[in-house]
Each structure stands twice: as structure tokens, then as C-alpha cells.
Amino acid sequence: MAQSMDDGMNTRTDARERPGQGIGNAVVALFDTVATWNERRRQRRALEALPDHLLQDIGLSRADAVTEADKPFWQG
Template sequence: MAQSMNDGMNGSMNTRTDARERSGQGVGGALVTLFDTVATWNERRRQRRALEALPDHLLQDIGLSRADAVTEADKPFWQG
């Protein structure tokens, strides 16, 4: 009995799913999808700015040239 209660509780505690799976769930799903998309765009922008700010010797350590970093940083935030 206790095991079945724990199984039920564990199932309800682990309800986070991918936004694409929730997108068909009305307005709430659409808002979650929108939030996830904006968060992805913001993270992409942040990472590109950080890459562009790296000094040349660190870019060389990860196998990129300054031109590679500038090319990546110049991409619009929505482009993957």
C-alpha cells in the first residue's frame, strides 16, 4: 500500500515535460512555449557575446579563430 502511494506521488512530482509536448495544451502551453523560446534566444545571445569577448589565445584553445567568433556573434539571436 505504501509503495503504491509512493509510486503515485513520484509520478505527480515529475510532471516537467518538454515545451513541444505541452504546446497543444491551450493558452498555458502556448505561454510556456513562448517563454522557452525567448529564454533560448536570450541564452544564445549571451553565449555569442561571451564568445566574441574571449581573447585570441582562448579562442585558439577551443579551435576557433577571431573571424569564426565574429561570424558567430554577428548571427541574429533567433538563428541557431
């Protein structure tokens, strides 16, 4: 008789069955979020530092740049 594939012969485990995998994924997600926030902060400071003629080239006013730079880092 042939055995079925569902009789426990499958050695692959689900991520929910491996302890610690959820924590690892959470840590990766946390670092990704912090990196995103840092990059957002860096870009906003760089935008604010641009001279008016370069802001005009990209279609922004000084007020637009200041408004964007004043946003908190977590706000997209």
C-alpha cells in the first residue's frame, strides 16, 4: 500500500511551529521602521537646507520646504 503525503512524512515546519522566528521577524521590522524614520528625517533636513533657487527648480517654495521639515519623523 502507498502512504499518503499527509501522514507526518513532511519534515518542513511552519513558521508558527519554530520558536523565536516571530521575535526575529519583529526585530527586523523594528530596525526597518527605525531606518525609514531616520532616512525621512535626513531627507527633510536636506530639503530644508536647499537654497531657494533649487527649491524653485523642483517646484517648491521655502514655505513648502519648512512645512515638510517641521513634520515629525514618524509622519509620512
